[in-house]
Amino acid sequence: MGYTLTERILRDHLVDGKYEPGSEIGIRIDQTLTQDATGTMAYLQFESMGLEGIATELSVSYVDHNTIQVGFENADDHRYLQSVAERYGIYFSRPGNGICHQVHLERFGRPGKTLLGSDSHTPTGGGLGMIAIGAGGLDVAVAMGGGPYYLTAPKVMEVHLTGELQPWVTPKDVILKVLQILTTKGNIGWVCEYTGDGVAGLTVPDRATITNMGAETGVTTSIFPSDEQTRRFLAAQGRAEHWVPLAPDRDATYDKSIEIDLSELEPLVAAPHSPGNVIPLSRVVGTPVDQVLVGSCTNSSYTDMMTVASMVKGKHLPPNVSFGVAPGSRQVLRMMARSGALDDLIAFGARILESACGFCIGNSMSPGTDAVSIRTSNRNFKGRSGTPSANVYLTSPVVAAAAAIKGEFVDPADLKMEFPRVEMPDRFEIDDSMIIPPKPAAERARVEIFRGPNIGEPPRNTPMPGSIKGIVAIKVEDNITTDHIMPAGSRLKYRSNVPKYSTFVFEPLDPEFSRRAAELRDKGLHNFIVAGVSYGQGSSREHAAMCPMYLGVKAVVAKSIERIHAANLVNFGILPLYFVRESDYDIIEQGMSMTIPDIRNALESGESQVKAIAGDREIPLRMELSRRQREILLAGGLLPYTVRSR
Ligand code: F3S
Numbered sequence: 001m002g003y004t005l006t007e008r009i010l011r012d013h014l015v016d017g018k019y020e021p022g023s024e025i026g027i028r029i030d031q032t033l034t035q036d037a038t039g040t041m042a043y044l045q046f047e048s049m050g051l052e053g054i055a056t057e058l059s060v061s062y063v064d065h066n067t068i069q070v071g072f073e074n075a076d077d078h079r080y081l082q083s084v085a086e087r088y089g090i091y092f093s094r095p096g097n098g099i100c101h102q103v104h105l106e107r108f109g110r111p112g113k114t115l116l117g118s119d120s121h122t123p124t125g126g127g128l129g130m131i132a133i134g135a136g137g138l139d140v141a142v143a144m145g146g147g148p149y150y151l152t153a154p155k156v157m158e159v160h161l162t163g164e165l166q167p168w169v170t171p172k173d174v175i176l177k178v179l180q181i182l183t184t185k186g187n188i189g190w191v192c193e194y195t196g197d198g199v200a201g202l203t204v205p206d207r208a209t210i211t212n213m214g215a216e217t218g219v220t221t222s223i224f225p226s227d228e229q230t231r232r233f234l235a236a237q238g239r240a241e242h243w244v245p246l247a248p249d250r251d252a253t254y255d256k257s258i259e260i261d262l263s264e265l266e267p268l269v270a271a272p273h274s275p276g277n278v279i280p281l282s283r284v285v286g287t288p289v290d291q292v293l294v295g296s297c298t299n300s301s302y303t304d305m306m307t308v309a310s311m312v313k314g315k316h317l318p319p320n321v322s323f324g325v326a327p328g329s330r331q332v333l334r335m336m337a338r339s340g341a342l343d344d345l346i347a348f349g350a351r352i353l354e355s356a357c358g359f360c361i362g363n364s365m366s367p368g369t370d371a372v373s374i375r376t377s378n379r380n381f382k383g384r385s386g387t388p389s390a391n392v393y394l395t396s397p398v399v400a401a402a403a404a405i406k407g408e409f410v411d412p413a414d415l416k417m418e419f420p421r422v423e424m425p426d427r428f429e430i431d432d433s434m435i436i437p438p439k440p441a442a443e444r445a446r447v448e449i450f451r452g453p454n455i456g457e458p459p460r461n462t463p464m465p466g467s468i469k470g471i472v473a474i475k476v477e478d479n480i481t482t483d484h485i486m487p488a489g490s491r492l493k494y495r496s497n498v499p500k501y502s503t504f505v506f507e508p509l510d511p512e513f514s515r516r517a518a519e520l521r522d523k524g525l526h527n528f529i530v531a532g533v534s535y536g537q538g539s540s541r542e543h544a545a546m547c548p549m550y551l552g553v554k555a556v557v558a559k560s561i562e563r564i565h566a567a568n569l570v571n572f573g574i575l576p577l578y579f580v581r582e583s584d585y586d587i588i589e590q591g592m593s594m595t596i597p598d599i600r601n602a603l604e605s606g607e608s609q610v611k612a613i614a615g616d617r618e619i620p621l622r623m624e625l626s627r628r629q630r631e632i633l634l635a636g637g638l639l640p641y642t643v644r645s646r
Contacts, residue, residue, distance in 0.1 A: 536565025
């Protein structure tokens with residue numbers, strides 16, 4: 001029986017375990033990427049492993065999340081990141097050079113390689129035929145040090161594309177369709193592999209939009225084959241030698257298949273407040289809009305930007321709409337400037353934002369109270385924009401541009417303009433002068449690492465106690481995102497100062513939580529978090545595990561927990577537990593005392609079920625842990641486990 005492309009690449013990189021769906025495997029990681037929001041802590045953790053340098057083929061440190069300077073903290077963190085990169089042999093992509101996923105695709109990604117990134121949209125690299133996975137910063141730190149990355153051998157879902165996209169229907173509509181079919185739940189442990197005749201008509205940036213937002217379904221990653229389009233893209237980036245052809249075996253069998261006829265697709269929209277809330281554009285036509293933002297790692301390629309510029313050329317922005325454009329990289333921005341497209345956008349009334357995450361993470365252009373905001377990004381969780389009352393819709397760039405022109409949702413086909421067919425260029429503008437390459441090995445040891453006053457030590461947990469005894473410090477509902485657990489925006493500048501950042505845990509839901517949890521911890525009690533379905537969805541932000549750990553949380557008891565977050569909990573020594581009977585969720589109340597007796601013994605002996613005593617009730621709970629994860633939990637997290645086992 002033949003292999004899927006996913007299985008072939010994973011088998012080529014297998015270093016530990018047996019490749020069987022459902023079992024844990026360790027793979028070799030060829031490349032890593034970090035961004036500043038997660039990277040600062042990842043490098044602090046890497047440093048504490050005491051290694052001389054990285055062991056990957058290449059690692060890149062990007063600064064794209066917190067580039068806006070208010071106070072010294074961000075600037076200091078950037079200096080820290082640059083000096084760490086110099087010290088350990090890491091490429092450093094300076095602020096202003098672009099969003100990590102866009103730049104990585106342009107300058108570093110290679111078909112057939114494995115990429116681990118401390119950002120949940122790392123699967124963008126799947127557009128180039130990579131196995132590109134998002135993980136917590138600590139996992140990335142371990143991979144940089146040459147340690148395997150452990151994951152459950154995935155089941156592979158074929159997404160079979162036929163036909164051809166019609167005018168005004170774009171790759172964004174393909175991934176919105178996939179989200180409509182798969183939803184944001186129930187896809188943990190799967191990889192989406194794109195096949196079929198429809199694939200050939202999609203360029204690498206088109207594919208990257210699809211694999212990027214595939215993260216919203218909860219799959220481990222998504223991947224396209226490496227074909228003529230891949231060769232064309234790499235050649236246009238001056239990297240033709242990095243191309244290798246890759247495809248699934250002819251007789252590959254998939255665990256599941258879905259069919260999408262591209263010719264039949266219509267423009268789609270993700271309505272507030274979930275990327276999975278997908279509806280046809282026609283349902284919202286006529287709705288007035290207050291703000292339109294084009295950019296983010298999902299839709300900020302050269303083609304996206306040139307298409308939008310061409311649509312708005314010669315027109316003027318309606319007075320009630322504000323319009324922001326954030327090109328994905330300096331490469332894209334320079335090409336826009338040279339071609340005159342930048343001028344067309346400015347003439348239309350666009351506010352040109354830095355090539356960075358900016359608005360996507362709530363760092364700029366927050367909408368007004370109750371405003372309707374259309375964005376080309378990948379997430380529209382309540383409050384992510386910085387304005388909890390705003391209604392954020394996710395669309396393709398052409399739908400966004402049409403709304404900016406009209407001041408309301410409109411089907412772009414009704415604008416009576418020709419569909420701008422922007423071709424991918426044969427040669428991109430190549431200028432890597434904002435990427436600082438690694439120093440020669442002999443010079444690295446002399447590099448002094450810069451540490452501003454905002455840089456703290458990475459906190460460490462203590463080994464798992466014999467029993468967990470404490471209080472349900474908070475009970476939360478379904479679909480709690482990492483933005484709820486650990487707010488970003490203006491708080492993100494404290495990312496490398498855990499005691500300070502920990503004062504904001506669950507701030508959007510319960511501003512008293514941090515104080516309460518710290519008090520309980522200081523009394524020697526363990527804290528529990530109780531949650532509903534899909535706890536920890538949204539991002540790879542490991543602070544959403546690290547800061548609760550700092551506040552004395554020892555276990556999260558939930559109906560379900562998202563993949564990256566569950567792994568992060570284990571990495572920080574917090575036990576993820578699942579209700580055997582979902583109805584038991586209703587029995588538990590915030591403030592209740594709770595005990596999990598003999599947990600060390602249960603972890604050591606490989607039990608798959610434990611009981612919690614909550615008040616006077618006994619509640620059975622499931623543990624879904626590999627042997628290695630049990631050892632990590634016993635040691636108190638991945639850092640003490642890794643340092644001890646070296
Ligand atoms: Fe940045 Fe938003 Fe992507 S925060 S990495 S542009 S999802």
